[in-house]
Amino acid sequence: MNLTYLIEAIYLLASVLFILGLKGLSHPDTARRGMIQAACGMGAAIVGTLFRPEVLHGNYLFIIIGLVLGSAIGIPMARVPMTAMPQRTALSHAFGALAASLVGIAEYTIQQPTHASVEITALGLEVMLGSLTVTGSLIAAAKLQELMRGTPIMFKGQQILNLLLFVSMLTCFVLWLTHPTVTPYFYGMAGCAFAFGIMLVIPIGAADMPVVMSLLNSYAGLSSAATGFVLHNNVLIIAGTLDGFSGFILSILMCRAMNRSITNVLFGGFGATVGTDTGATGTMREVTLDDVAVQLAYANQVVFVPVYGMATSQAQHSSRELGNLLEERGVSVKYAIHPVAGRMPGHMNVLLAEANVPYSSLYEMEQINPEMPQTDVAVVVGANDVVNPDARDNPKSPIAGMPIIEVDKAKSVIVLKRGKGKGFSGLENPLFFKPVTGMLYGDAKSTLTNLAQAVQKV
Amino acid sequence: MHHVMLDPIALISCISVFVQTPGNSSKADPETLVLIASLYVFALAAFLGYQLISRVPPLLHTPLMSATNAISGISLIGSLVIAGSKHEGQHAMLASLLGCAAVTSAMINVTGGFLITDRMLKMFHKKEPAKAEEKK
Numbered sequence: 001m002n003l004t005y006l007i008e009a010i011y012l013l014a015s016v017l018f019i020l021g022l023k024g025l026s027h028p029d030t031a032r033r034g035m036i037q038a039a040c041g042m043g044a045a046i047v048g049t050l051f052r053p054e055v056l057h058g059n060y061l062f063i064i065i066g067l068v069l070g071s072a073i074g075i076p077m078a079r080v081p082m083t084a085m086p087q088r089t090a091l092s093h094a095f096g097a098l099a100a101s102l103v104g105i106a107e108y109t110i111q112q113p114t115h116a117s118v119e120i121t122a123l124g125l126e127v128m129l130g131s132l133t134v135t136g137s138l139i140a141a142a143k144l145q146e147l148m149r150g151t152p153i154m155f156k157g158q159q160i161l162n163l164l165l166f167v168s169m170l171t172c173f174v175l176w177l178t179h180p181t182v183t184p185y186f187y188g189m190a191g192c193a194f195a196f197g198i199m200l201v202i203p204i205g206a207a208d209m210p211v212v213m214s215l216l217n218s219y220a221g222l223s224s225a226a227t228g229f230v231l232h233n234n235v236l237i238i239a240g241t242l243d244g245f246s247g248f249i250l251s252i253l254m255c256r257a258m259n260r261s262i263t264n265v266l267f268g269g270f271g272a273t274v275g276t277d278t279g280a281t282g283t284m285r286e287v288t289l290d291d292v293a294v295q296l297a298y299a300n301q302v303v304f305v306p307v308y309g310m311a312t313s314q315a316q317h318s319s320r321e322l323g324n325l326l327e328e329r330g331v332s333v334k335y336a337i338h339p340v341a342g343r344m345p346g347h348m349n350v351l352l353a354e355a356n357v358p359y360s361s362l363y364e365m366e367q368i369n370p371e372m373p374q375t376d377v378a379v380v381v382g383a384n385d386v387v388n389p390d391a392r393d394n395p396k397s398p399i400a401g402m403p404i405i406e407v408d409k410a411k412s413v414i415v416l417k418r419g420k421g422k423g424f425s426g427l428e429n430p431l432f433f434k435p436v437t438g439m440l441y442g443d444a445k446s447t448l449t450n451l452a453q454a455v456q457k458v
Numbered sequence: 459m460h461h462v463m464l465d466p467i468a469l470i471s472c473i474s475v476f477v478q479t480p481g482n483s484s485k486a487d488p489e490t491l492v493l494i495a496s497l498y499v500f501a502l503a504a505f506l507g508y509q510l511i512s513r514v515p516p517l518l519h520t521p522l523m524s525a526t527n528a529i530s531g532i533s534l535i536g537s538l539v540i541a542g543s544k545h546e547g548q549h550a551m552l553a554s555l556l557g558c559a560a561v562t563s564a565m566i567n568v569t570g571g572f573l574i575t576d577r578m579l580k581m582f583h584k585k586e587p588a589k590a591e592e593k594k
Contacts, residue, residue, distance in 0.1 A: 359582045
């Protein structure tokens, strides 16, 4: 029938537009146009689907309810503050995976398969991956939103319990494949997957969330791709696979940025492990606000090193004001962004862009490190591991080998820090005891605002 | 530059060849052919995905994640068919309700995902206009 060909052509067009959309994301200047193309592809695919024969001969009631309800929830979810992006994204992984598993379950009840086939295998994988992503993402979102403790939750026998859950999930899957008519196997598999998703994420600390987020992104995408196999729909396979691979690549990049393996992130329970730090001691040199203001005002190049803590206190706006004042004096102001500085990949860049920092001032770790020796003042906003020289110098450190922003090579380092205690991970940071380092205590936001005022008086 | 121009185009054309196959396939076609075509699509999409995503700068990784999320909301089209079709048998109502819930979840990602991606991308700019005037 002609209409079927037309709809297939629309799906093909949508696939091409999605690909062009992702291609546009290779540069900020083309990104918006690309996403508009992708959105058009999506719109066309949706409208085309509404004219499929099955739908034309069915009824539109449930479709309309779903579309209206989805928009009513989706549109407000696009208005969250940028600091809440990680939890919003985690929630949307959950919704994507939920859609995939629901489609899988519905297909199973409709088809009532009697024997194993490729579709049935794909259906099983879809429901399994989908279900564990739903609960896993919800836990991740709860941790990021601080509805539950962000620190790893560990207990005795956890690994064994996880292994048992995983094995029983696979057993149910295999049993169900051989006896597809026995529904308890199917729902047993889904139940185990739900539980496994929870267990997978609770032992992971908030600092490791970038990896987990990317991994869940990957699972959500792959479960969509599996849906495509079940429904023989290529645009689903393409979009799902693109999503799956995007998540996969991001999780590898995030792991590399922390010099850890995925298994170590998932099963290591970082934050609970105790390594040997240098036990660095000595005196921290405290500096005064006016000293720092003078240093900044007469510098040639100033590099800010922001981390997530800065965003929670909304200090990025104060930092931008200070940066503006310095630029007016002819100081070159740059921002050095570590890949895991935020709570999800690229999070810090978005937060700074929101504070009106032009993207040409945002530098990746690899770009800024060679410039560090020529930097007059490096300002570390919030004490953290991403500038801990131990990662480079001390092979016994728990974070040994993790790439860092080498602020200690700058001519002068100013660390803005709330108090004298240890950082987020509980590691001692030898940077604080180096002679080039000056400590400026206090709340990041007010310190930066005060600095801006002091610079104006210089 | 050579790769940037060549790879995606070559790949898209490869993919489109295979995309056609299941489109034409009525139920008379052997199931294995469809499966093989699907596997080709999967493999090529994976390769293409790797190429495309590797070129996205870390600067745009958050928009990338929300964009792929929105795009994978295409599972909406599967949900629409389930929610809209007439089903037979004792589980007919269940299937429609599951479909309706799936449409809702997928639609959340589609609307929310595209809107927030655009909102983020709008914020990325080179230099403030005011600054560009006063300097150089």
